[in-house]
Amino acid sequence: MPSAPEPAPVSAKPPVTLREVAAAAGVSVATASKALNGQGRMTAETRERIRETARLLGFRPNSLAQSLLRKRSFTVGLLTNDTYGRFSLPLMAGVSDALVDKGVSVFLCNVEDDQRLGQLHVEAMLDKRVDGIIATGKRIDRHLPVDLSNLRIPVVYAFTQPDPGAIGLVSDDAGGARLAVEHFLRLGRRRIAHVSGPASFAVVHARAQAWRDVLKENGLAESEPLLGAWSEAWGHEAVEKLFGKADREGWPDAVFCGNDQIARGVIDALRERGISVPDDVGVIGFDNWEIVAEATRPPLTSVDMNLSTLGREAGLALLSLVDGQPAAPGIRKLPCRLVVRQSCGGPPE
Amino acid sequence: MPSAPEPAPVSAKPPVTLREVAAAAGVSVATASKALNGQGRMTAETRERIRETARLLGFRPNSLAQSLLRKRSFTVGLLTNDTYGRFSLPLMAGVSDALVDKGVSVFLCNVEDDQRLGQLHVEAMLDKRVDGIIATGKRIDRHLPVDLSNLRIPVVYAFTQPDPGAIGLVSDDAGGARLAVEHFLRLGRRRIAHVSGPASFAVVHARAQAWRDVLKENGLAESEPLLGAWSEAWGHEAVEKLFGKADREGWPDAVFCGNDQIARGVIDALRERGISVPDDVGVIGFDNWEIVAEATRPPLTSVDMNLSTLGREAGLALLSLVDGQPAAPGIRKLPCRLVVRQSCGGPPE
DNA sequence: GTGGGTTGGGAAAAGGTTTTCTCAGTGCTC
DNA sequence: GAGCACTGAGAAAACCTTTTCCCAACCCAC
Numbered sequence: 001m002p003s004a005p006e007p008a009p010v011s012a013k014p015p016v017t018l019r020e021v022a023a024a025a026g027v028s029v030a031t032a033s034k035a036l037n038g039q040g041r042m043t044a045e046t047r048e049r050i051r052e053t054a055r056l057l058g059f060r061p062n063s064l065a066q067s068l069l070r071k072r073s074f075t076v077g078l079l080t081n082d083t084y085g086r087f088s089l090p091l092m093a094g095v096s097d098a099l100v101d102k103g104v105s106v107f108l109c110n111v112e113d114d115q116r117l118g119q120l121h122v123e124a125m126l127d128k129r130v131d132g133i134i135a136t137g138k139r140i141d142r143h144l145p146v147d148l149s150n151l152r153i154p155v156v157y158a159f160t161q162p163d164p165g166a167i168g169l170v171s172d173d174a175g176g177a178r179l180a181v182e183h184f185l186r187l188g189r190r191r192i193a194h195v196s197g198p199a200s201f202a203v204v205h206a207r208a209q210a211w212r213d214v215l216k217e218n219g220l221a222e223s224e225p226l227l228g229a230w231s232e233a234w235g236h237e238a239v240e241k242l243f244g245k246a247d248r249e250g251w252p253d254a255v256f257c258g259n260d261q262i263a264r265g266v267i268d269a270l271r272e273r274g275i276s277v278p279d280d281v282g283v284i285g286f287d288n289w290e291i292v293a294e295a296t297r298p299p300l301t302s303v304d305m306n307l308s309t310l311g312r313e314a315g316l317a318l319l320s321l322v323d324g325q326p327a328a329p330g331i332r333k334l335p336c337r338l339v340v341r342q343s344c345g346g347p348p349e
Numbered sequence: 350m351p352s353a354p355e356p357a358p359v360s361a362k363p364p365v366t367l368r369e370v371a372a373a374a375g376v377s378v379a380t381a382s383k384a385l386n387g388q389g390r391m392t393a394e395t396r397e398r399i400r401e402t403a404r405l406l407g408f409r410p411n412s413l414a415q416s417l418l419r420k421r422s423f424t425v426g427l428l429t430n431d432t433y434g435r436f437s438l439p440l441m442a443g444v445s446d447a448l449v450d451k452g453v454s455v456f457l458c459n460v461e462d463d464q465r466l467g468q469l470h471v472e473a474m475l476d477k478r479v480d481g482i483i484a485t486g487k488r489i490d491r492h493l494p495v496d497l498s499n500l501r502i503p504v505v506y507a508f509t510q511p512d513p514g515a516i517g518l519v520s521d522d523a524g525g526a527r528l529a530v531e532h533f534l535r536l537g538r539r540r541i542a543h544v545s546g547p548a549s550f551a552v553v554h555a556r557a558q559a560w561r562d563v564l565k566e567n568g569l570a571e572s573e574p575l576l577g578a579w580s581e582a583w584g585h586e587a588v589e590k591l592f593g594k595a596d597r598e599g600w601p602d603a604v605f606c607g608n609d610q611i612a613r614g615v616i617d618a619l620r621e622r623g624i625s626v627p628d629d630v631g632v633i634g635f636d637n638w639e640i641v642a643e644a645t646r647p648p649l650t651s652v653d654m655n656l657s658t659l660g661r662e663a664g665l666a667l668l669s670l671v672d673g674q675p676a677a678p679g680i681r682k683l684p685c686r687l688v689v690r691q692s693c694g695g696p697p698e
Numbered sequence: 699g700t701g702g703g704t705t706g707g708g709a710a711a712a713g714g715t716t717t718t719c720t721c722a723g724t725g726c727t728c
Numbered sequence: 729g730a731g732c733a734c735t736g737a738g739a740a741a742a743c744c745t746t747t748t749c750c751c752a753a754c755c756c757a758c
Binding site: 017018019029030033034037039040061062064065066067068069070 | 713714715716717718
């Protein structure tokens with residue numbers, strides 16, 4: 001007894017070809033192709049019959065053959081040097097998310113900091129005829145160890161230093177810093193210190209400058225940021241510098257930190273000194289690395305760079321480039337957002 | 350004045366085809382193909398001339414056309430549901446590392462926990478004729494939300510629950526736990542507690558059982574593990590349970606933790622109680638998540654699951670499957686290693 | 699000088715799909 | 729009933745490479 005017609009299981013040994021569909025439906029491959037793609041002219045009946053046959057046989061067009069002909073592989077490369085990166089991961093997720101619905105798959109290529117590896121990956125992708133490349137990395141102010149400037153396919157840079165004349169998407173670090181400092185001000189804090197990472201990072205300066213700007217705009221005393229490392233240990237050390245002096249009046253009532261690890265160190269060190277967060281001092285971090293931000297006591301308010309949105313935007317930008325839409329080169333900054341937890345307390349009474 | 354012959358820049362608009370190389374060298378495409386692939390018979394002079402022409406023109410064979418013919422795309426898919434995962438990242442790095450030298454590129458597919466997304470990605474990869482699939486995830490005891498059991502291409506499972514009859518690679522959690530407990534014993538510790546994650550995780554039981562086994566083998570008193578959450582907060586709580594009793598003689602002199610976050614909580618809580626690590630109590634974590642393990646005070650000794658090796662092995666296993674080498678199905682466990690830092694102290698005098 | 703072996707290289711098919719061009723038939727108008 | 733427009737569908741080229749098969753030419757021995 002024949003069962004109800006339904007698609008054949010994928011397990012059939014060699015994939016079903018269009019030729020087989022055409023034969024089964026009693027038409028030519030040309031007609032079959034047109035029926036399935038909604039092209040050409042034929043009776044609705046014929047088109048439907050072919051479609052039904054294809055469905056029954058579990059036909060799926062061979063992407064390789066399509067790509068060869070259309071000169072479009074529905075494939076892009078994602079180049080990164082951030083192996084274990086908590087930055088590039090959400091970014092990749094965003095890219096993949098933006099593209100999967102359009103049938104575009106993503107080659108992930110980790111080039112470390114190795115020129116040879118970069119070359120290898122780029123050539124492999126070019127050979128496989130990727131439609132475009134997204135370059136990303138662990139630092140916004142460093143180039144990948146690859147030259148992407150003279151490729152014949154479009155390239156979009158996300159969260160990494162773009163080549164001149166290329167399209168780059170980065171987070172708006174200054175804007176993010178403003179968010180943090182202005183949040184402190186709204187809560188009535190007035191003596192806002194800034195503890196950040198090494199001076200060799202561009203983002204350190206961008207954030208510090210914004211911090212200073214907001215203080216100045218509000219007529220508050222400016223001071224120097226404390227620059228050190230991206231570590232908890234540096235957070236501890238900075239607390240010693242800030243709160244070491246006997247004169248309590250000179251103590252800050254808020255600390256804006258360059259990343260969440262520093263903030264964690266700051267919070268821990270403050271607790272060890274018996275200084276209450278958020279009652280005595282408010283703390284804000286940067287990166288919104290949830291696993292850290294949620295483990296601090298109290299949980300940490302932090303600036304989120306919206307990296308997955310950034311990834312989405314990069315994916316979409318690349319796609320429209322691939323489709324031939326011209327796009328203005330230059331760097332586009334995407335806004336950050338503040339994720340409020342409990343390390344700043346509420347507004348003043 | 351003509352410059353010295355060198356490969357044309359990649360920037361040339363449409364890629365150079367074999368036909369163009371053949372024309373330039375004055376031979377047929379067949380001969381050109383054979384010359385470049387070391388096939389067929391021809392004078393050494395002819396072969397060299399063709400090769401030189403190809404080099405000059407910057408010819409690179411179109412992978413799409415090759416794949417279509419050879420039915421081998423030099424492409425594999427990596428399926429994961431671990432979006433922000435610190436587990437799957439090193440694993441991916443290992444996979445990619447094992448494959449890039451063989452010219453194989455990796456499609457990264459994040460399926461979240463979404464059946465539809467999984468289906469979408471698998472179909473896209475099948476359409477693109479990937480040679481095989483590696484499935485990985487965030488939990489060793491859970492399936493991905495995709496059915497990979499009847500595909501016509503090989504599948505290898507790494508750090509996720511394999512289908513019956515498939516090939517799976519996982520970490521040897523019991524072995525890793527032994528490493529930790531035996532390290533404590535070598536250092537003269539005798540009262541070794543175990544604080545781990547939720548009972549719903551298979552690895553929790555595997556590690557706890559190994560911990561108990563080693564204690565028994567050494568004639569030490571067994572006790573119940575403390576099961577809770579994978580969090581620092583639970584580490585704090587567990588310290589309260591273990592060290593809350595007045596009787597100091599009942600206190601453990603070592604705590605083996607189910608992951609590094611718990612260990613961090615334990616270390617912090619011990620310090621807050623004035624109990625010294627490692628002098629009074631040794632602590633070992635699991636996962637060797639460097640960013641955590643190196644930030645604890647003192648830095649944390651931890652069990653590393655060698656995930657990037659695991660990824661490498663998975664990549665190689667898949668490749669030999671693709672090459673038609675039969676492989677015995679079943680689960681293969683890869684050894685862990687202990688990374689010694691300063692949270693256990695030295696051996697007894 | 700004929701038969702057989704070797705050498706260097708080309709013609710053509712194959713892989714699966716899309717697209718352009720062509721063509722036979724049908725129904726309509728004048 | 730001739731011309732015409734349109735309809736439905738197929739043939740074949742194209743994408744680029746690999747591989748099998750074939751052929752012409754040459755050399756050698758008998």
